[in-house]
Amino acid sequence: MAELGAHLTAASAGDDRPSIFEAVAQDSLMAAVKPALQHLVKVLAESNPGRYGFLWHWFDEIHVLLDLLLQQHYLARCSASFSENFYGLKRISVGGCRQQSLATAGLPKRQHWKSLLLLVLVPYLKGKLEKLVSSLREEDEYSIHPPSSSWKRFYRAFLAAYPFVNMTWEGWFLIQQLCYILGKAQHHSPMLRLAGVRLVRLTAEDLQALETKLPGATSGRTHSIKAQVQSAVRKALAGVAFSLSTGLSVSVFFLQFLDWWYSSENQETIKSLTSLPTPPPPVHLEQGAGSALLPRLKTVCPLCRKIRVNATALATSGFVFCYRCIYTYVKAQQRCPITGYATELQHLVRLYSPES
Structure with a gap:
């Protein structure tokens, strides 16, 4: 059974179709980037609301514009989305x-724009719909609208159907993914089917063409002012998109590290390491010269040999002295008088007693 599952989920060496693991992994990549950027914007907005508050208020719109620029750059340059x-x-x-063109050739115009809209617009509308449902549920829970209003009946029906x-x-x-695993479909996602495209692996010719293609290369020399302005705008947008994509590529590994760091398994490991037993006091004091400084009564200061006044502990060793005695000693010697630890x-x- 395990061997059958392995053959179903893994593509053969001669097949250009990606495995289901590659397809699902690239889908989840961009889904992980948005929450990370949202958390960053939230921290900036909370630290300085006057300067960065608008970023949090218009985060969805700013994100969809950056996503549009990024996906447009990659679809035009690599015939693929960023992920x-x-x-x-x-x-x-x-x-x-049947003859596959290079990745640098781009998609047909119809498939290009359909892919761009489905990559950017559908996640944006889905996120807005989820926020609307969440706000309506809060209104229904706290009964903000009158019970007899027609609006309340409408959104209750909407919440029931959602x-x-x-x-x-x-x-x-x-179902589309199951059909893809069983070899009954060419697409693992309905969005690819609606766009009229399918995913394949990059060939050696594609990789060579992507390496030799310059981001801002132009095919001819333009002389008109309008053409020069359009070329400059394209180069600027391509530069911004290239910088954004490079930063995202580096951030992906950082996000995966944070996901591992804050995982429940790793937190259990950190908790077990930080909950080690407290080490015992220095054993060399039992027969060393420092043991002669320790009084028999625990309420006596080891320095002045009198009842402690304003009890003060050393964080480096844990022994307790009079405040005036230990202050004068540490200021002059820079060490603990009992253990010799640097202090x-x-x-x-x-230390404050209940009587003080």
Whole structure:
């Protein structure tokens, strides 16, 4: 059974079709980038609301514009989205000729714009719909609208129907992935089917063409002012998109590290390391010269041999002295009088009894 599952999920060496693991991984990549950027913007907005508050208020719109610029750059340059190119994949037209073109040639115009809209617009609308449902549920929970209003009946019906609509949407994706695993479909996602494209792996010719192609290369020399302005705008947008994509490529590994660091398994490991037992006091004091400084009564200061006044502990060793005695000693000797550990005045900790 395990061998059968391995053959179903892993593509053969001669097949250009990516495995289901590669396809799902590239789908989840961009889904992980947005929450990370959202958390960063939230921290900036909370630290300085006057300067960065608008970023948090218009985060969805700013993100969709940056995403549009990024995906447009990669679709035009690599025939793939950012995440697909990151995993070494490209898009080809389903109804096109059998001969595959290079990734640098780009998609047909119709498939290009359909892919761009489905990559950027659908996640944006889905996120807005989820926020709307969340706000409506809060209003319904706290009864903000009058019970007899027609609006309340409408959004209650909407809230009742939304789970079934969302289940249908997610089930559509699940069935498409199962058909892809079983070899009954060319697409692992309905969005690819709607765009009229499918995913294949990059070939050696594609990689060579991508390496030799310059981001801002032009095919001819333009002389008109309008053409020069358009070329400058394209170069500026391509530069911004290239910088954004490079930063995202580096950030992907950082996000994966944070995901591992804050995982439940890793937190259990950190907790077990930080909950080690407290080490015992220095054993060399039992027979060393420093043991002669320790009085028999625990309320006596080891320095002045009198009842402690303003008890003060050393954070480096844990022994307790009079404040005046230990302050004068540490200031002059820079060490603990019992253990000899290096000590500074900042390591003095005043102890307050319930009577004080």
